[in-house]
Amino acid sequence: MKELERRLLEKQINLTAMRLVVLDYLVKQTNAVSLTDMELSLEKTDRVTLYRSVKTFEEHGLVHRIDDGTGVTKFALCQPACTIDGHHDLHVHFYCINCQETHCLPKAQIPEVKLPCGYERQETSLLVKGLCSECKK
Amino acid sequence: MKELERRLLEKQINLTAMRLVVLDYLVKQTNAVSLTDMELSLEKTDRVTLYRSVKTFEEHGLVHRIDDGTGVTKFALCQPACTIDGHHDLHVHFYCINCQETHCLPKAQIPEVKLPCGYERQETSLLVKGLCSECKK
DNA sequence: AAACAACTGCAATCGTAGTGCATTTATTTC
């Protein structure tokens, strides 16, 4: 439990019961989750509070949001490098069209992209859709 | 005008007045557009009909949809290679955080991504956010 | 011209994101 608290404090996020519950849930996930996922798994939690908890986490560099093309935003824990000053992780995300799960692929870094002259890059996201290793079998 | 008709027939899309209007609009755009953009620009058009026209265009490989992270789907004409059998264009998309326009960057191809063992790629999308050449000046 | 298929337009629904505000809980100040 101390581990969860440490993780919040490390990112300068005030401790609350709710946030500990949310973080506890997030660390147990093997794939990215939506607000609805959380809402269904964590009984007795208000969606808006979840929304704001995750938003706080995101602003402090504890979680990042993932747009997997489904129209529903997913969230997952960040790599340690992310701080309140910004997200500094550039990994690929994968959406399985069979099981419909969204995974972070931290080992697959997003390659540098050559932009046309005059364009300035600030963020890059790369999404691959296909079959995950489980569904491929 | 014949040009527009040819373009629809080429993709095996039946000709209708509405579809010609929509295509005419699309070919004049320099950036990706949302349904709302079309709705506002093309007076006297029903949003649902636009929705279905664009959907048909997409299914026949005439336009592709772009998820630029704003939560609103954008559309743009495809490169010629796309057919009813699928979209075969792998270019980068750019969202300008200043002018909020979304551009296709057909000259910036998406590099190949190494996936973890067992994953099968089917589609890839790469979005860069930043400042476009106009807004950078 | 009857029969059929494709297309269109209006109404209505769905689902997620987001805001406002009052209440509760935690922290600071005296």
Add this chain to the structure above:
DNA sequence: GAAATAAATGCACTACGATTGCAGTTGTTT
């Protein structure tokens, strides 16, 4: 430790894009 202040929470409600149902229209076929 009580009052004042700030932060967090929960409920109600709004906003808006996506999508469906269905009836009416238009276009084709025989």
